[in-house]
Amino acid sequence: MSAPSSSSLSIRDLHASIGDKPILKGLTLDIPKGEVHAIMGKNGAGKSTLAKIMAGHPDYTVTSGDVLLDGESILGIEPDVRARLGLFLAFQYPMEIPGVTIANFIRAALQARLPEGEELEATDYYAKLYSKMDALSVPRNFTSRSVNEGFSGGEKKRCEILQMAMLEPSYAVLDETDSGLDIDALKIVSAGVNALRGPNIGMLVITHYQRLLDYIVPDKVHVMSEGRIIHSGDKDLALKLEAEGYDWVEKEYSAGKSAV
Amino acid sequence: MTTETKPDIDIDRSVGDFRYEMDYAFDAGIGLNEATIDYISDVKGDPDWVREFRKEGYRKFLEKPMPTHWATKDLENIVFENIRYYLSQGQVPKRTWDEVPDDIKKTFERLGIPEQERKFLAGVEAQFDSEAAYSNIKAAVGEQGVIFVGSTEGLKEHPEIFKKWFGKVIPSGDNKFSALNSAVFSGGSFIYVPPGVKVKHPLQAYFRINAQNFGQFERTLIIADEGAELTYMEGCTAPKFETATLHSAVVELVAMKGAKIQYITVQNWSSNVFNLVTKRGIAHEDAEVKWIDCNIGSRLTMKYPGVVMKGKGARGEVVSIALAGDGQHQDTGAKMIHAADNTTSNIISKSISLGSGRSTYRGMVHVPKHLKGCKNNTECDALLINSHSRTDTYPAISVRGQGNAVQHEASVSQISAEQIFYMQQRGLSEAAAMSLAVNGFVNDLVQQFPMEYSVELKRLIDLEMEGSVG
Known part of the structure; x- marks a missing residue:
């Protein structure tokens, strides 16, 4: 096991459970800044749970292991503090917040990142918001709609990517961002994500379809099963999984384990 | 009962929670009897008809039962014998802040009233315990014939208008607390807007309770003559005392043909105040009365602003927001009485209950059989912040006859984890x-x-x- 880089999102032998039920069973993963990694796996492998645990969802308990953001542990700190440290989660099912407009919501989130007593400059804010919206082909009237309320699946996902673009995280976890998207929406959302790629961000894309990875081409692909990473490879691994399924990986993994 | 739960959360009410020591020149003493009423009438120099009106109100107050058969038993904790019913420095309302005595002025300055007046108001009245300390309207508004004075001045200086409507929208025997108010009323506003005059900026009243074990009983009467328009806003605060304080106002609105009155309240009493207020407006033909009512403070508020739509095409509206924090009970709602054809009423109520706070919506919509073309829309939404808060909805809608439409929607929601x-x-x-x-x-x-x-x-x-x- 390599030492965690000081410039990475690093998950070290993480064990976590909900109630008495273990979900993560020794998961290790290192996402350096500047790279895009994908996690694939069957339903129930624990992929979405991993995302929530990293973000600090109160339903889950970490029993051992660590999550390091640029070398600092983020376990035991509040979800909002983790977010302000630079961790962003694009939700599979974004929540509706009735009566709170997207413009006010993002503004409040940016304001929360400023030192006490400092006010966000409104004109700069709107200029930035509009340019990011244009890049994501989001119509201007979006800003006055309540967050996710009455949104189509595609609108919800675009709204997530818009928030990511505005908040400029150093690490982003995209949980099943392709679910509920038709091919046109998938292209727009992927283009939005690709536009944010660069040396200052590390991304973890969670999906169980190869389809998304045609548009967001990952540097590495990991296979998750029963709460661990059981196999890693380059982008071609996704194609192989699509063609051959997951059974061979699982067999190899159990064979490898029994050989040890 | 949720109302008996000890507050376990200390809510920051720093805005109004301060108090300066005062000497009162006039104090009606503790408790209520005929002599108290004579004392108040003497101090205020009431005309005979007002003294008689007070005594009549007092008799009705004694006769009327407490509404505890339908309302909260917490009302029984009001000890009428322990309350002081009139307290003043003998001040006459001043027209400039410079003339207001320093000890009263600093209270209102701290509450930001003079500053608001400069910024966006057409006129202000500021009441300190029983009497107004300041009352003024901008010259341009006064020149249009608009009258904006305290109730004491109103009944003395403008009896021809005042007497015609005073106690007519809400008779003194309407309920126990309107009767009590009729007996001991002091302060509040009297406003008259002449025909066709549209007052652009709001008139504001601010009610401040400064004394402990005190009852504030202001009385407001607003008349918008034909085609006139007016927005009136009231705010209120009190410091937090250990003992209960009583606020029991009566507000009567009269909108003549085609007139519009909008009455806005932001109530932020401290959490020891019983706030038991009767508010009603009459809307004549094509007139509109709109209550915008926001209740954030008090221990118990019982308030159901009403509109009697007396003329054809009249409109009534109540928009209310209630926030019941720990230990608080906001019992609010609306009364819509349709008394002419083609009248329209709209009630929108939103309540938020926090901790052991409790909010109750009570609505009454009445459309008699002989009317046609009447419409009511009622929407009540309640938001519960945690599991032990409580909310109740009691809509009473009686609609008879045909060709009238009523719509009622209610929802309860929670902010999820x-x-x-x-x-x-x-x-x-x-x-x-x-x-x-x-x-x-x-x-x-x-x-x-x-x-x-x-x-x-x-x-x-x-x-x-x-x-x-x-």
Whole structure:
């Protein structure tokens, strides 16, 4: 096991459970800044749970292991503090917040990142918001709609990517961002994500379809099963999984384990 | 009972929670009897008809039972014998802040009243305990014939208008507390807007209770003559005392043919105040009476603003926001009495219950059989912030006859842990997330408030939320 880089999102032998039920069973993963990694796996492998645990969802308990953001542990700190440290989660099912407009919501989130007593400059804010919206082909009237309320699946996902673009995280976890998207929406959302790629961000894309990875081409692909990473490879691994399924990986993994 | 739960959250009410020591020249003493009423009449120099009106009110007050058969038993904790019914320095309302005695002036300055007046108001009346300390309207408004004075001055200087409507919209025997108010009333506003005059900026009254074991009983009468328009706003605060304080106002509105009155309240009494208020308006032909009512403070508020739509085509509206924090009970609602054809009423009520706070909506909509073309829309939405808060809805809708339409919708919702987690994941603290969600819940109603008040409202909600988490 390599030492965690000081410039990475690093998950070290993480064990976590909900109630008495273990979900993560020794998961290790290192996402350096500047790279895009994908996690694939069957339903129930624990992929979405991993995302929530990293973000600090109160339903889950970490029993051992660590999550390091640029070398600092983020376990035991509040979800909002983790977010302000630079961790962003694009939700599979974004929540509706009735009566709170997207413009006010993002503004409040940016304001929360400023030192006490400092006010966000409104004109700069709107200029930035509009340019990011244009890049994501989001119509201007979006800003006055309540967050996710009455949104189509595609609108919800675009709204997530818009928030990511505005908040400029150093690490982003995209949980099943392709679910509920038709091919046109998938292209727009992927283009939005690709536009944010660069040396200052590390991304973890969670999906169980190869389809998304045609548009967001990952540097590495990991296979998750029963709460661990059981196999890693380059982008071609996704194609192989699509063609051959997951059974061979699982067999190899159990064979490898029994050989040890 | 939720109302008996000890508050376990200390809500920040720093805005109004301060008090300066006062010497009162006139004090009616503790308790209520005929002599108390004579004392008040003597001090105020009441004409005979007012003295008689008070005594009549007193008799009705004694006769009327407490409404505890349908309302909360907490009312029984009001000890009428322990209350002081009149307290003043013998002041006459001043027309400039410079003339207001320093000890009273500093209270209102701290509450920001003179500053608001400069910024966006057409006139201000500021009441300190029983009497107004300051009352003034901008010259341009006065020149249009608008009268804006205290009730004492109104009944003396303008008896021809005052007497015609006083006690007519809300008879003294309407309920026990309107009877009590009729017996000991002091302060409040008298406003008359002449035909066709549209007052552009709001007139404001501010009610301040400064004394302990005190009862404030202001009486407001507003008449908008044919085609006139007016917005009136009232705010109120009191310092927090250990013992109960009583606020029991009566507000009567008269909108003549084609007139519009909008009456806005932001109530932020401290959590020891019983706030038992009777408010009703009459809307004549094509007139409109709109109550915008926001209740944030008090121990117990019972208030159901009403509109009697007396003329054809009249409209009544009640928009209310109630926030019941720990240990508080907001029992609010609306009464819509349709008394002519083609009258329209609209009730929108949103309540938020926090901790052991409790909110109750009571509505009454009455459309008699012989009327045609009447419409009512009622929407009540309740938001519960945590599991032990409570909310009740009691809509009483009686619609007879044909060709009348009524619509009623009610909902109860909660801010879910998943919503809070979502907002926290964007970097908002739990308290900020809660505030944002609550502000979102009332957002469409808050937008109906004038800017300055909606900003204040948002701030008050933020303060409540800050105290309620973590």
